[in-house]
Amino acid sequence: MSNLKFTDEELQKFDEINAIYTNDISEKVLKSSGSHLIEFGSYLKTCESYHTNSTYKTEGYVHDMENMLALFIINHLIDEGFLTKKIREHGLPKSDIDITLTGTEEKIETIIELILNEFVAEDGTLYYFSKYCQLDLLWTVVLVLYAYHKYIDPFGIHDFVEEPRPIKNPIIPPSKAKIAIIGDWGTGIWQDGDLKYSPAELVINGVESLNPDYVIHLGDVYYAGTNNEEKQNLVKILEKKSLSNLYTMNSNHEMYDGAKGLYKESLSTPLFTGQRGRTYFSIDIGNWILVGLDSAYHDDSALYMKGSLYRDIETSAQHKFLNDISKQGKPIVLMTHHNGIGVADHKLNVNHKLWNQVTECLGGQMPDMWYWGHVHNGVVYNTEKLEFSDGTVIPKSTTNKTPQFRCCGHASMPFGNGSGFYKKESGVNVMIDEIDYYAHTKLDTENPTPSQKERVLNGFAMLEIDGSEIKETFYEVSNKNPTPNPMWSSK
Template identity: 40%
Template sequence: MELEQELKAVLDSKLESIRAAAESAEVSFESIWTYFQQSEQLLINLMNSQQSPPTAPGSIEYSWILYWLNNHAPTAWKEILVDLLKMPPSKISPDDWDKWIVILSGPGVLSGDGSLISTAKFAILDIGWVVALFTYYQLELGIIKRHSFNTNPARKVITGQDTLKVAMFGDWGTGNYKDGNLPYSPSQLVMNQIKAMNPDINIHLGDVYYAGTSSEEQTRLLNSWYKAPLANFTMNSNHEMYDGANGLIATALADPIFNEQNQTNYFSIEFGNWLIVGLDSAYYTDSKLFMEGALGQTQVNYLKSLDLQGKKLMILTHHNPIPETGISAEQPVLSLWNEVLDEAGITPDYWYWGHIHNGIVYADIPEMRSVKGRCLGNGAIPQGNASWFEKNPLIDFYCNTPLRNPTPDQKNRVTNGFAMLEFSANGDLSEKWYDQDGTLIWSS
């Protein structure tokens, strides 16, 4: 996991500004380091054949950070991290890492949620994630300022047709690149299928990688987008917040593709008896690395103001409102759920979200309070079969189709995908989920 020269040059160009900010910083990184230590333990357990439970703290996504920063970050960067930001040592030894990397540079291993621990492009150990890390540090140190939040939500009213066809996909912003035997990257395969199905509206549930910077929004979102005829929407996310939502708002939403979104992070689509409401679950969260969603009072008040008389409601967010393995006594609903159902007093008929890199249909259990929960974060990131979801009574379906014609390094992979939703003006809904090859894998 050595830095490429181009990436190293980008980081070095920001070195002095980060050093100066760190020297005068009043912000504490203690909670971030604790989170990274918890995340590292997940990797240690996994590489010792111990699968951590879903309730374990931390995130496998950030499991490599402490080892890499302590052992591979440029010396000048390490001095800032240790001396000024008080970074702790890693518990992973170089000898352990050298043994593990033989596997991780090949097919890799899978965590319980299907995350692919591998050095493959956009897998957990892709060196490019360093961009997200150091962009986030700049945000925390005040070098990057958050873009202002537009409190005038976009409103799209559609009339004159009996049905509305909407393509839904999440965590899709990887752009096109060479991926094993595939003719295109998973994200481009997904978009090619969407284009062939000719939807009226395209909605991306958020995440452009690695950090939602302006250049990434251009190359990995705009350059790969098929413009649907009626409207196009893309949502804020944890990765886009690492750059303070500047790339999202100033680059992506400023493009004519997203004219209907009016450079706002939240919006509504009215069609017949349907109201589809997209909310920004990233901007107002105070969780570490924006990993847990929150709406903030502005959007809670917006929900309260909606006229839902005679309407069916679909809520869209980037973040998940319930644990990825479903609601249980051990894992109750998350605060995002409470903001919508309790604070705003609204019970949506459907709730689609991304963030978790899988496609999951949750069971209709009493704890769901009649909300049909759908996770659709499998638009691009390489994943494997999630053992946590298999034979889980809280989950009716999850995406686990093995990748067709894989290389040896891709043997743990499953296909990515998207949904095509057809709304009827009378309130009916047809849900069809497809994989990246256009194969129908689930329908309601």
């Protein structure tokens, strides 16, 4: 691995992290953060144990497996001089992995292939070294950034803003509108092999061509939602577009920088004035209310991966916010970054903490629609056919309807045909009964890179509200057909 070439962007990221860790940090701060750093080190050790104990060969796939080489890689980068040794002084444990990687990316990819028997996980995650694929080294490097902002930074993470900024001219709710939903869109513009446009460009150009009244980003600006990344990968791109009424949400990646880039850079610009400085919001359109909630800030899971709306229900601003809205009796479209439904061992499952918190906010019921990102895929679930092995029962919505669930996290990240969404029938891949659509149209390019051979097309969703009526459409875009192609519609 010492022979791997690093891009200028990667070297710049190393410099940013080194600058943070070499700043003077008081012994008092280190002492107070010590137990948490031990906890973080233990998490990385747990991830590593999937490799050292070879349990990745016998256990069902879990997402922590994707970090099983993280401790080894970080220590290796320290030994090679790319990352400062100060990181170890702040509590990073040594790796127990004793392997020699002779400079080939294929070596690590081969290890990953043993886990999955292929390079595409059940949810579509791609295990390649290519830009933004799961083995992109910067994903491992940002773990160090996450540890600093969560456990060491004397200023801590950004305060959670509850008081909205004053508004001069109250907005009269429209009776109808088109709302574009893009999830996990914050890669910015990058060179995607020989393709002319990267996915983020294709998606935002496609959205702009449909002339929506609102655009809602479900969160994730990469790699860690830093000030510069929020500026380059979100704000500057949107400033050049003819789009209005923009909203952007918090996510696990924004939290890797303590949500500082999100609050100080993105939410401070005129682009997102409708949010009034907060990471949660509501929009009244016709007879519907769109509600965006922050599922990242209060999450206490490792790497903010599972999602949570609050830690204390009694003092939660978001619980009161959603509960008060539900009392209006109107149908609700809820939006969170984190997912309510996932996939593991080729079975759909419930993300219980977030799921239960949503129902707690709504008096034991569900919103009429729930859109999320986080999982890099586009999925339309068929609620009537959803059955969970743990016996979870789906309650009715607050308007006594069957709730609808949508994953819309496929706006820019590379992903593949997730095996958790199809089954084999007579040797042919057939979509599972529990879903009506998922993104699996193969990327078609003349000179594909290894990861592009496994990739499928990115896309977005559009809601059209007219009074009490609502129509949903999922679109896909490509370099060969940049005009948004409707793949599924509710009407």
